[in-house]
Amino acid sequence: MIVRRSKPLLKQVRTWPAGTISALQDCFEQTTWITLKEAATDSDTVNLEEYTTSVTGYISKCIDDVTVSKTIITRPNQKPWMIAELADVLRDIFNISLSCTVVPTCFKTTTIVPVPKKPMVSCLNDYHSVAFTFIIMKCFKKHVMRRIKIQLPPSLDPLQFTYRSNHSTDDAFSTTLHLVLTHMAKKGTHVRMLFIDFSSAFNTIVPQHLIGKLSLLDLNTSLCNWILDILTGRPQSVLIGSSTSNILHCIV
Structure with a gap:
């Protein structure tokens, strides 16, 4: 290896x-x-x-x-x-x-460093966008995430494996494989599977839609508004080597 x-x-x-x-x-x-x-x-x-x-x-x-x-x-x-x-x-x-329900601007400021996904880069999609935020804000978000997890109802989809403790990609693969093999053990059966890969899924989330979904999970309004504030009006710049781009404020 x-x-x-x-x-x-x-x-x-x-x-x-x-x-x-x-x-x-x-x-x-x-x-x-x-x-x-x-x-x-x-x-x-x-x-x-x-x-x-x-x-x-x-x-x-x-x-x-x-x-x-x-x-x-x-x-x-x-x-x-x-x-x-x-x-x-x-x-x-x-x-x-x-x-x-307001996040200080310096806590929301992000520096993005493009990291190549492969040895030979031919287009922008060949880069991972690694975002660096203020270390204090990372600690803050961990506390908020812990609070959110406590408030979440136990009725979440059991087949959701992302961002859940003791769940991983291996669990998703094993569960899917088990369901398929169990079904195909019966004579005359077949399986159709659809795999969808959303391009830049986390970068294209509409904050207002996300807040609406969080509200349906009975999270209090002030916490939802705080999350909305951190996702909007974020100052961002790109760092390549020792050069930094101008700051762009993301409206959404």
């Missing part, structure tokens, strides 16, 4: 000298996060965009103050980390976002 290994790359990054993490933790512990919220509040109404931008900008500044820019060798599977001291302020932003 041939194992593909990604080659190490030279990359300009911020490195963490000895004692840096402790210094950053002390910085976050001593920060009065409520002042950033108060600065973005007018007449008891929090401007979520301003609040989120202030918090993320402050975090970036603190990191820049204690880290050093350096050229290093990067290898596959190097994972980012999250500091526990940020839990309270991020939880506050998440709760405001859910209650207002």
